[in-house]
Amino acid sequence: MSTTLALTEKLIRCESVTPHDGGCQELISERLKRLNFRIEPMKFHDVKNLWARHGTASPLVVFAGHTDVVPTGPLEDWETPPFEPTIRDGFLYGRGAADMKSGLAAMIIAAENFIEKHPNYAGSIAFLITSDEEGASIHGTKRVVETLVNRNEKMDYCIIGEASSDKLLGDQIRVGRRGSLHGKLTIFGKQGHVAFPEKAMNPIHMIAPALKDLVSTKWDEGNDYFPPTTFQISNIHGGTGASNVIPGTLELTFNFRFGTASSMADLQKRVTHILEKHELQFDLQWDLSGQPFLTKQGKLIDCVKKSIQETVALDPILSTGGGTSDGRFIAPTGTETIELGPCNNTVHQVNECVRVADLEILTQIYERILKKLFF
Numbered sequence: 022m023s024t025t026l027a028l029t030e031k032l033i034r035c036e037s038v039t040p041h042d043g044g045c046q047e048l049i050s051e052r053l054k055r056l057n058f059r060i061e062p063m064k065f066h067d068v069k070n071l072w073a074r075h076g077t078a079s080p081l082v083v084f085a086g087h088t089d090v091v092p093t094g095p096l097e098d099w100e101t102p103p104f105e106p107t108i109r110d111g112f113l114y115g116r117g118a119a120d121m122k123s124g125l126a127a128m129i130i131a132a133e134n135f136i137e138k139h140p141n142y143a144g145s146i147a148f149l150i151t152s153d154e155e156g157a158s159i160h161g162t163k164r165v166v167e168t169l170v171n172r173n174e175k176m177d178y179c180i181i182g183e184a185s186s187d188k189l190l191g192d193q194i195r196v197g198r199r200g201s202l203h204g205k206l207t208i209f210g211k212q213g214h215v216a217f218p219e220k221a222m223n224p225i226h227m228i229a230p231a232l233k234d235l236v237s238t239k240w241d242e243g244n245d246y247f248p249p250t251t252f253q254i255s256n257i258h259g260g261t262g263a264s265n266v267i268p269g270t271l272e273l274t275f276n277f278r279f280g281t282a283s284s285m286a287d288l289q290k291r292v293t294h295i296l297e298k299h300e301l302q303f304d305l306q307w308d309l310s311g312q313p314f315l316t317k318q319g320k321l322i323d324c325v326k327k328s329i330q331e332t333v334a335l336d337p338i339l340s341t342g343g344g345t346s347d348g349r350f351i352a353p354t355g356t357e358t359i360e361l362g363p364c365n366n367t368v369h370q371v372n373e374c375v376r377v378a379d380l381e382i383l384t385q386i387y388e389r390i391l392k393k394l395f396f
Contacts, residue, residue, distance in 0.1 A: 045088035076145030087154030124182025131387035195360035197315035212269030247280020311349030328389035
């Protein structure tokens with residue numbers, strides 16, 4: 022058994038459903054202590070975070086990731102228990118196998134191998150690990166980054182071990198992510214009896230024309246780095262539960278995933294204009310999960326591309342697809358930030374798994390990246 026596989030299995034056995042860490046960070050800390058990493062737990066509210074640094078010189082290369090996982094869903098739907106790592110037909114099964122305990126394990130073993138071979142390298146290696154990536158993401162990486170910025174601890178390069186690959190390990194590098202903007206809309210009507218609609222105002226009927234405009238609007242064309250902005254309704258609710266009552270209000274939640282072709286302010290302004298055009302009485306609350314970020318071609322992307330090419334003979338696509346990640350908190354500091362990890366075919370699914378052979382390959386890629394960045 023490879024050391025990366027063994028460590029991945031240990032991490033999967035930790036029941037770390039967000040925001041709980043389940044003992045993962047203690048396990049990782051003990052391992053990094055042997056390499057003389059300076060271990061600094063950072064707990065904010067109920068969220069455990071870990072900052073571990075080896076060396077004091079620059080450049081500082083950071084491996085970032087999360088120990089928390091999404092809930093398992095119905096246990097009876099799993100072929101084997103989700104927190105009992107199981108190998109079948111060349112795949113390792115378990116919650117977090119792909120997202121992202123295998124990535125964490127590969128990073129740790131890569132750092133071990135690199136430091137053992139190059140103990141006097143010029144620079145520093147650090148790990149930024151949270152247990153709040155799959156949850157609210159308020160007291161995790163965001164707070165750790167704020168702490169580092171306040172004490173002038175500058176990160177030069179960051180590699181996030183999210184499951185970024187598509188069909189083959191290394192076929193994609195995430196060089197950015199779209200922003201995520203949530204809206205909670207309340208439409209005000211007037212409650213009444215369904216038999217007397219002239220004495221009421223049905224907010225469900227009232228919003229229909231505006232809803233058509235919202236879902237049919239082309240918000241932008243995208244650009245060279247990001248696809249067009251998307252608008253999706255996630256929830257809609259109106260009614261008292263009674264079949265003979267016209268509701269007085271309707272609540273609707275929606276989300277924008279947007280790149281740099283549109284700004285948050287522009288999207289907010291256009292939504293408000295559509296609602297006002299249809300003369301609706303409404304309240305609209307906004308919540309920004311993260312601005313879009315992009316790492317342009319530079320030393321980190323060059324080193325990552327070459328490491329993949331040398332290890333698996335693939336020419337990776339530079340992508341900004343997928344959901345949000347903790348890169349949205351790291352990139353704004355000026356840190357060159359990319360995401361590289363295993364295939365994402367089964368993330369957040371029942372019977373989540375990762376190809377066993379990919380674990381050693383990913384470790385080799387990470388180690389090559391370190392060597393190229395430092396030498």
